[in-house]
Amino acid sequence: MIAEVYIKLKEGVSDPEGEATKKALNLLGFKNVKRVSSVKVFRIAIEGVSREEAEKEIEEMCKKLLANPVIHDYDIRWVG
Amino acid sequence: MDIRVAVLRIEGTNCEDETVRAFRALGAYAEAVHLKQFYSDMIRDDEVRSIWDYHCLVFPGGFSAGDYVRAGAIFSARVKSVLRRDLEEFIKEGYPVLGICNGFQILVELGALPGFDEDKPIADEPQMALAINDSNRFECRPTFLKHENRGKCVFTRKLKKEIVMYPVAHAEGKVVFPRGREEEYLERLIENDQIVFRYVDPEGNYSSYPWNPNGSFYNIAGICNVKGNVFGLMPHPERAFFGWQVGREEEVFDGKYVFESVIDYLRKFY
């Protein structure tokens, strides 16, 4: 099983990387770009447990390492 | 008494030598210790260490584990997995713990700062964050810091100057508290005397970039826990320890106070 874990900044937390990228894209002539957000993705292959258990484990991983709850939201999507 | 300081490292830690040097210059015994020396089976006997061999632990600057995932996240996860109970005990006993730059990030990720709960010095999850600088760039520059601690922090008790100069060098140093609860956090920090350093301009005014190099909330550069024995700051006092490091004629400079204060605290305490 493969899960993709999306780590995003919470709404309202400033995103300098996204903003700088937006500015650069605008300068390059992509005038229609209105917003860019930086998102980090971890692709995790997990075996030997049920999907339900795996999902629980990944939640734990997010809490223990992958995200900082003060600034991040996370989102788990199964891709395989 | 022989004061013993461990400067902890894993791969990517890289300010351990100058941090060790600062303690040694003041007569303490300090050494760089790899985290593995505390727990790993493969370490030979003569290199095995316990945190109880030391009176003070320091998480120095650098890019531990490459700052991958998030600055300090991996080092703190490793500490949590092998050292959590000992470290909590260590802090409860009143032994001092210092985090400089990457070390501050580690203490935040570990939940040891802001450290509001004296009985549970390491929170289950992070209570604050050190986010990417507003400039979206790594910033290596001198900063002016106003010392605002009223005596709680054991790392600045000998500091009599109001404003000091320590350089910063980081990409993720912006203090962020949970959204919507900033004021509540701030009140608690002020009430508990946990705010230690705030970024100011050369005249001592709270100011924006570049004087506040990362856009930190309330210009916060360094805080301590509620007990005053865990201290984290983004600027590097070990880079402003000697006058020659900052182009000054004096033999020692502002950075000295942090190390001197904790040594003095330990001498009195034990």
Added chain:
Amino acid sequence: MIMYREIYPGVYEIDILNAGDEELVKISEEMGLNLSLDEMKVIKEYFKNKGRNPRDIELQALGQAWSEHCCYKSSKYWLKKFLLGFKTDYVISTEYDAGVVEFDEEHAYVVALESHNHPSAVEPYGGAATGIGGILRDVLCMGAQPVALVDPLFFGDLSTPYEKLPPGIKHPVYLLEGVVAGIRDYGNRVGIPTVAGMVFFDESYLTNCLVNVGCVGVAKKDRIIPSKAGGEGDIFILAGGATGRDGIHGVTFASAELTDTESTRSAVQLGNPIMKEPLIHACLEIVEKGLLTGMKDLGGGGLSCAVGEMALAAGYGAEVWLDKVHLKEKDMKPWEIWISESQERMLLTVKPKHVDEVLYIFRKWDVPASVIGVVKGEKVLRVYYKDWLIYEMEIEFVTKGPEYCRATAERREKVEVDEVKEPEDYAKVFLKMISHPNVASKEWVIRQYDHEVRGNTVLKPLQGRIGFETHGDAAVVKPTDSWKGLAITADVNPWMTKIDPFWGTASSFDEMVRNLVAVNSEPHSFADCLNFGNPEKPERIWEFVESVKALGWMSKEFGLPCVSGNVSFYNETPYGGVAPTPTLMGIGIVEDVRRAVTSNFKREGSAIVLVGETKREFGGSLYSKVTGMKCNVVPKTDPKLLKRYSEAMLEAFRKFKVLSCHDPVEGGVAVALAEMAICGMGFEVSLDFIDLFSESNTRWIVEVKEAEKFVNFFKERGLKAKVIGYTGGDKLNYGKFSVELEEVEKAWRSGFSKFLR
């Protein structure tokens, strides 16, 4: 005819014994060997004598070893003739990847400088990062702790319109941002300060950016490690990152013109600073404990070059077991393992009794390491894969490589042109100069590099009043417990070398010496990184020869040894070649770091003295560039006179209270004075047109208290010095014109950064 035949799984034999000229060329092309027909014929002859055909791994190894990058076949004749061989008694060794020079009784410093041009043009982030990785290994393999990094960079004009870019070429802004990010992320992560460098823009770099990287390290003299095998029976240990397909054919790629930057990405390696950092710690611990006999980094050509060079340098042979190498990918062919240029790897030779201890130290630092071979007495290299002998050649044949003395053709303009005249509007021209990206503040770059990690940087690249800093002349680090320091600078003036490679190179040397002297350090040694176009073109090799001649002449006559170097040819695309770019890294000794001198004006009312003589020399000058007035009279210099001035300056530093010092470079005295003032103190001087803007060599600007005595001190020695004015106020008053400090500061601070995010 069948040219390739699989003799073991993954190992092919190539039928060159029956190959005609056309087929030999085809084999070289198909296998990516980049060897000429003549070279292929030599190889054919060699195997004819052996009575067998070569295997793919053997031909690949020859392709690596005989590449320009590895064996300097086009340059070594000229380097030997003009530059190498001059040493002073304090030079310890120059024969390996990094030069070793005495620092004090106990310590030596180690210097290396090289290019990472082609990879950076293709993939700026990865290319520049691995450049840093490579130069660190060059210093580390001598047993030294790296203490400073230096990065001179060269790009096309930042204002180049996107629609003017040739197909497949990346925009200079993109390249610059990528290169700076690569250096930042690698250099900062390994914890070695980036203390000096330069960023230079010229249209000739549009299709060929240059990324040079330098490193200085410090070692205990009795712990210096040679890059050669210790003795028969010593064990080869390969330590560090796993070996993968990244970077295969990197050296052959660097030894040909770059034709397309999109499709050649496979030859760029990826870096992993978090493997490098513990690798440095582990290697230094092994060095400190005296557990190894030799060490070499794996750079161009990978294992094939490292094993060969270590064995040959010691006069031995070797046996290697390729299946013992730890791999990133399972199905790599033996030849790929042999020539892979994967990063973060070191090759050590160790006495058999120390193998366990060495492996323990690597394990402790979580650095993978494996025993992969043994040093043999016979000067033959044999490579095994599982039980099969798949490579067997005499080491000398492989490693020595060919040597060429290629035809040269002069392209210097024979007639002097000098159309330079006074500007109509002085202030306007001056503001153009001060905001030119080659002059303007590089703070945007410098602050992204940690230039203070290790806590030993005494003079930083930005100096003066905090928040209002200016550029320094050279960085100073304090590498040991004593007060002694190392001054480090990187210099070259491509606008001058473009017009006249001889005098342009001599001027660059002069500038390097001036920068070292300006911070109160005694010039001690230098390294060069010679970046040129395609050496098969006679006018390019001529440029190279002129440049090397000038370096050799300056070096010997001044008495400054060249201790390390690198040649990078083929910096050329169908759109043209780079301006001749002999980058120099100068090292000076500072007797007491507390007496190092900075460049910003310190006190109101001090006298400003110009030391040296100004002539009408505008060739390659910034003035000529911004006004478009033609001039090909490149400044000349005299190494003996430079020496006399340098010695007098250093003596004057001891005798007089010198508050600040700076040397005029691009833009002459006018720009240099502005840089000294930019931290917030104006001045009033009186200078004529030539004095203001000419870029004559061997000059310094000095802020002193006792002006008269200071000037007389030089006059007594038959040298020139004059008071040109006084500090103070908030204007830059040049006599001929005057500008507000604030306006100048704004122009200087934004001239470069306005192009960037």
